[in-house]
Amino acid sequence: MTSGLRDAGDVRRWDEECDVAVLGLGAAGAAAALEAGRAGADTLVLERAGGGGGTSAMSGGVLYLGGGTALQRACGFEDSPEAMFAYLMASSGESPDEAKMRLYCEGSVAHYDWLVEQGVPFKPVFYHGCSGEPPTDDGLVWSGSERVHPFCEIAAPAPRGHVPKMEHQAGPLLMQTLCQAVEKSPARIATNHRGVALVQERDGRIAGLVAESFGEERAIRARRGVVLTTGGFINDDEMIAAHQPLVRRCSFRVGAEGDDGSGIRLGMAAGAAAIHMDAASISLPVTQPWGLKRGILIDASGQRFISEDSYYGRLGEWALFHHDGRAWLVVDDAVFEKPEYPREVAAVGETPAELERELRLPEGSLEATLSLYNRHAERGCDPVFHKSGEYVQPLVKPPFGAFDCTTEGSLYAAFTLGGLRTDVDGRVQDVAGEVIPGLFGAGRATSGLAVGSYSSGLSLGDGTFFGRRAGRCAARG
Amino acid sequence: MTSGLRDAGDVRRWDEECDVAVLGLGAAGAAAALEAGRAGADTLVLERAGGGGGTSAMSGGVLYLGGGTALQRACGFEDSPEAMFAYLMASSGESPDEAKMRLYCEGSVAHYDWLVEQGVPFKPVFYHGCSGEPPTDDGLVWSGSERVHPFCEIAAPAPRGHVPKMEHQAGPLLMQTLCQAVEKSPARIATNHRGVALVQERDGRIAGLVAESFGEERAIRARRGVVLTTGGFINDDEMIAAHQPLVRRCSFRVGAEGDDGSGIRLGMAAGAAAIHMDAASISLPVTQPWGLKRGILIDASGQRFISEDSYYGRLGEWALFHHDGRAWLVVDDAVFEKPEYPREVAAVGETPAELERELRLPEGSLEATLSLYNRHAERGCDPVFHKSGEYVQPLVKPPFGAFDCTTEGSLYAAFTLGGLRTDVDGRVQDVAGEVIPGLFGAGRATSGLAVGSYSSGLSLGDGTFFGRRAGRCAARG
Secondary structure, eight states: OOTTEEEGGGOOOOSEEEEEEEEOOSHHHHHHHHHHHHTTOOEEEEOSSSSSOGGGGGSOOOEEOOSSOHHHHHTTOOOOHHHHHHHHHHHSOSSOOHHHHHHHHHTHHHHHHHHHHTTOOOOOOBOOSSOSSOSSOOSEEOOSSTTSTTHHHHSOOOOOEEOOSOSSOOHHHHHHHHHHHHHHSSOEEEOSOEEEEEEEOTTSOEEEEEEEETTEEEEEEEEEEEEEOOOOOTTOHHHHHHHOGGGGGOSEEOSOTTOSSHHHHHHHHTTBOEEOTTOEEEEOOOSOSGGGGGSEEEOTTSOBOSOTTSOHHHHHHIIIIISTTOOEEEEOTTTOOOOSSOOEEEEEESSHHHHHHHTTOOTTHHHHHHHHHHHHHTTTOOTTTOOOGGGOOOOOSSSEEEEESSSTTSOOEEEEOOEEOBOTTOEEEBTTSOEEEEEEEOGGGBOOSOSSSOOTTHHHHHHHHHHHHHHHHHHHO | OOTTEEEGGGOOOOSEEEEEEEEOOSHHHHHHHHHHHHTTOOEEEEOSSSSSOGGGGGSOOOEEOOSSOHHHHHTTOOOOHHHHHHHHHHHSOSSOOHHHHHHHHHTHHHHHHHHHHTTOOOOOOBOOSSOSSOSSOOSEEOOSSTTSTTHHHHSOOOOOEEOOSOSSOOHHHHHHHHHHHHHHSSOEEEOSOEEEEEEEOTTSOEEEEEEEETTEEEEEEEEEEEEEOOOOOTTOHHHHHHHOGGGGGOSEEOSOTTOSSHHHHHHHHTTBOEEOTTOEEEEOOOSOSGGGGGSEEEOTTSOBOSOTTSOHHHHHHIIIIISTTOOEEEEOTTTOOOOSSOOEEEEEESSHHHHHHHTTOOTTHHHHHHHHHHHHHTTTOOTTTOOOGGGOOOOOSSSEEEEESSSTTSOOEEEEOOEEOBOTTOEEEBTTSOEEEEEEEOGGGBOOSOSSSOOTTHHHHHHHHHHHHHHHHHHHO
16 A cells, blocks of 8 residues: 555554544644534544644634625625626636536625634624734725626625734634634544545545554544545645745745645545645735825836736736736835835836846836826726736836836745645545545635635635535435 | 456456566657666557557657767767756756756666667758658757757757658657567556556555456556556547637647556556646747748737747746736738748738728837837847847838637647656656555656746656656566
8 A cells, every 4th residue: 555545454443433533633633623513423523733733723714705795795795696706706816627627606695604603703894004903903804806896897896804813813713713613523633643644445435544643653444435625736846846846936935834735645645635735825915005006017028928916816927927027016206105915126216217227127127117107097998918007107207117026035925736636525546436435525725706816805705715615425325 | 446446356367477568669668668678577568440550649749858879979069967957957847856857867878879879860960950750861950959048048059859760750660669579578568458547555555557458357466566658638528628629729739649647547546746836838939930930929918928949848837827828929021931830811001000000909018019110120139029139120111911820720839848746767656645555657657857938858757767667666566
């Protein structure tokens, strides 16, 4: 057997038994455990750390939900599952999973209610500020590119970032609440247990797993199924080199220590397919405060490459994957503001030509770019990249300046989006597209809704939504 | 067991036995079989088609070799393994395999001699024309971006496309020769045998495989090893959707029917890792004849995005992966030539502004791009994208025209580069990085030298080179 896989015939005795074993207590694992338990399955949650939370607890806690949730309505916003579906299909990378997307949008209102039932508090106040992760305890926020071309023409925009009621960073509150719900549920939790192998029957069925706890291996029988909710692989250097080498240029890897791809590898050792392994969320929150969207983003050829009012998950992906990871935000004195995140002022010049020279850009390149931009901006429009008129004004007031957005040390935050291939019920599929009996997955150990061009809240959203479905399906055995 | 994998304990009898089974008789398979046989192993080659050749026989037959081969010297070119290594490391995508690359460059001169020993003829004449696949029977050709910025500053350029002596398309001759060599060797060939499963021992070792021939399954024991040389996955829609959805926009998939990823999936079912599955060769031979490099390539924002004298493997990748798959070649009357491949003339205009309107580009965008380009071109330089001076001249003579390079029906040719992870001896590694005993791979079923930004001849080059190594290593058992 491959490492990471044991033959059931070699397991001499089971140290523990359950119906459903959930590996990893982040948001997806909590959701899976709650639903498996509610369905009557004897559920055991194994977590490698000393306590639950994982990367979800380190996050901003935003959940991308919509279609007319109670929170959206309380804040005075209209939305529909159709609009949400149209936006997500258009904005979430090439070839997102349409079946998952449709279920997710149709079930989003009820999923919000379920989160509230678990005790997650949301303050029914819309945040007017400029971040996908508000510094206030407000509950609803823009967390994607809904109002940006071309998406605003494809679907009626609505804010869909649902944020638990906590100032600055709501991930800890979200996970505290979900973990407490699991503790109160019939599910058992075993911390300091790290999965080291799946156990497979001769007929291919996953019969359980082997976990390591304080140096000792324990064989755990899972009569109905194992649910892998172990997170992504941003912290595994070898997998990053093999699947998304460009991400090594990012200065900040978003993920708990456990995001080392271990569960993805366990699944693959059992024959599971992993898909969209090159997909990542690359955040470049360079236009915060939002007034900075009045500047222009340029690459090393001195050219613009994207509408600057795009969400920062889109800005980062374009800069890193399509423009060699180099980007500057160019401003004039009229639109200059201090950026929210520390940014190096790369150069200042009294004229565009001087700024261009200081940045060592090709002669005439920035001048030509600014000249074309200003020509249209005088009429309040941007026909080249379609930035919204509210952020379009000529950049003409000296001095001119440029922030370097992508040097080492810039907040250029990355996490992985690809993983095990699952169906809409979390059943893990093998490389031939067949279900591996007894094996389930959810969250960033799987390929979920977004396969690119990230909107904030999609990972906690699909992790909890499809985690619940995986838990229910596993409980059925 | 997962589909594609059988437990050795379930094999009641072996229908056939050998030391080394090679699955797939393309260039990599032929090389593996020749070396395994020469090393004294009883070698059986299984090919799903009615005869050998595979995708290699449909190719241009170019092998990327260098470092001072007899052919390079006969044509009057100097080269060194160091220069070849520096070029390939810089040009072959993000994070190519350095160990493979170094061995390949150091062993390239001897590998050329080996090909000649097998009977592959090369005419010691350099082809001065403009294709990586010459229409003549000349033996040496430019087949990459060696003379293009930034590579020409990184390494001394040398032509490294080695082409068997055959007009128009040398792949059939290459494969005819190699297949004849296999036939004359001790290796046995079984056509109409398609691999449907690997057979694995309880300890993880690959003991053989199951092949299907005319509807019947045959269990084939391979005492020392199985070598997977089954090709890439360009013809498997599901794998393409999962790993490189953008490639679906290409009009031409380069690959024999057998390039359906079957061998990659067999390996993965046995726990093998697959890496760089998003990497592809995307050819856009739009600047042929080479005089068309005097035009400029623009994307849908009316901006240039690459040096037009880049090799067509690089042009295609940039257009598809980084510029939404949209590109036009803009020419004036002075540089207009009939393209070698049929191209639709998308628009003609008496002025750049008229052409821009006809192409429905953003107002002023193409004008600004041409204006900046011409300003530098008057001095014979291109500081923005560093096109070589020989292709730089102002585009000022009306009428102006644009070829659409990327619409449906354009020759926008794609094949996959990612696959099973192997070490330098072709040993397939599992997802934990450990070798799967008895399992080997080479050619496009594996991730090889190039993981992007393709130079022609790298696949036949690494397929034969590492195919030989895999065959020798498998023969050692």
